[in-house]
Amino acid sequence: MSTPRAVIFGLSGPELTADERAFFAEADPWGFILFARNVAAPDQLRRLTGALREAVGREAPILIDQEGGRVARMRAPHWREWPRLPDFCARLPDAAVLTGLRLRHRLIAHELRAVGIDVNCAPMVDVARPDADPIIADRALGDRAGPVARRGRAAAEALLEGGVLPVVKHVPGYGRATLDAHRALPVTDAPLDALEEDFAPFRALADMPMMMTAHMIYRAIDPERCATVSPDCIALIRRRIGFDGLLMTDDIGMEALSGPVPQRAAEAIAAGCDVALHCNGDLAQMRQVAARTPLLAGDALRRAEAALARRRAPAPFDPDEADRRHAYLNQERADV
Known part of the structure; x- marks a missing residue:
């Protein structure tokens, strides 16, 4: 079996086109990511995930952002809607x-x-700060490292138990962002000792299989480069935070990053990220990104294989009972 490429790609719509199928078979990305544009109904989605894996000839990982609340690609009427996490x-x-x-x-x-x-x-x-942009504040698990770490572990372990790999994000910590990285590059001047509170939940979850970088400048670590393309920030993630799992970028198409998109992928891999994430499904751009991303090798390949080795069949589970219990907790009360 061939070694996959160090990239995760999106695709254009709810069905895999012939051109996309041929490209994915040739480029052999490590995985795929789905968005609302790819999601219509359960049967359609099962066909699509099967077609993606068939295109590359292996059980490639298929990713999605399904936090619930603000960020959810799969929605009613086919899937559950969830309350905002901060609420x-x-x-x-x-x-x-x-x-x-x-x-x-x-x-x-x-x-x-x-x-x-x-x-x-x-x-x-x-860890959400008082002035955090709504892109963080509307989704945060809390404003203190201890509770955030405990809550993050509860979520991550439940996903693993259900046969789904969690991606912990956005390392080394995006809670000080006062701008949305989809549109601009956030910067923090916080000193390194203050950033320890931001690092703490990631350190507590360093045993998880995958993490995603933050598109943000931490001047105390690297005054010029965004964490995703900063060798100094990646070294901190590996050594000070202690994460040796698969490190993927956030979407390299975001406006927080500068330069041509294929160059961004190359810079992220050169900085120490294992896999670049390209989300927009633009086939011409994906061809260019594929040309600038290497096949997985060395530690990156080891980490990718270790992450996939943690996929497992779901443990026994009664969704109806879980629904009832969650609905009870979600009532407007604080005495449970």
Whole structure:
């Protein structure tokens, strides 16, 4: 079997086109990521995930962002809708929050596995600061490292139990971002000792199989380069945070990054990221990105194989009972 390329690609719509199929067979990306444009109904989604794997001739990982709340690619009427995480976490005592997060993410995993998706870009364990942009504040698990780490672990372990690999994001911590990286490059001047609070949830979850980088400048670490393309930031993630799993970029098409998109992929890999993430499904651009990304090799290949080795069949699970328990917790009460 050939070695896949160090890239994850999106695609244009709800069906795999002939041109996309031929390109994916040739480029052999490590995995694929799906968005709302790719999602119509359960049967359609099962056909699509099967076609993607057939194109590359292996059980390639298929990713999605299904946090629930603000970020959810699969929605009603076919899939569950979820309350905003900050609202849920603020309304209940911590023990009930942890129970609710386990139930929520176990149910999400159940829905994902049913349509052939085996990687979820969650949990987000960025510690939200008071002035954080809504792109973080509307999704955050909390504003203190300890609770965020506990809540992130509850979510991640529930996904793993459901046969879905979690992607912990956005390392080394995106909670100080006052700009949305989809549109601009956030910068923080926080000193290194203050950043330790941001690093702490990622350090606590360093045993997880995958993490996603933050498109943000941390001047105390690298005054000029965004973390995704900064060898100094990647070294900190590996050594100070202690993460030796698969490190993937956030979407290299975001406006936070500069230069041609294929160059961004090359710079991220050169900085120490294992896999570049390209989301927009533009075939011409994907061809260019593929030309600038290498085949997985060395430590990157080892980490990719180790991540996939943690895929497992879901543990026994009663979704109806989990639904009932989660609904009870989600009532407007804080005495459970």
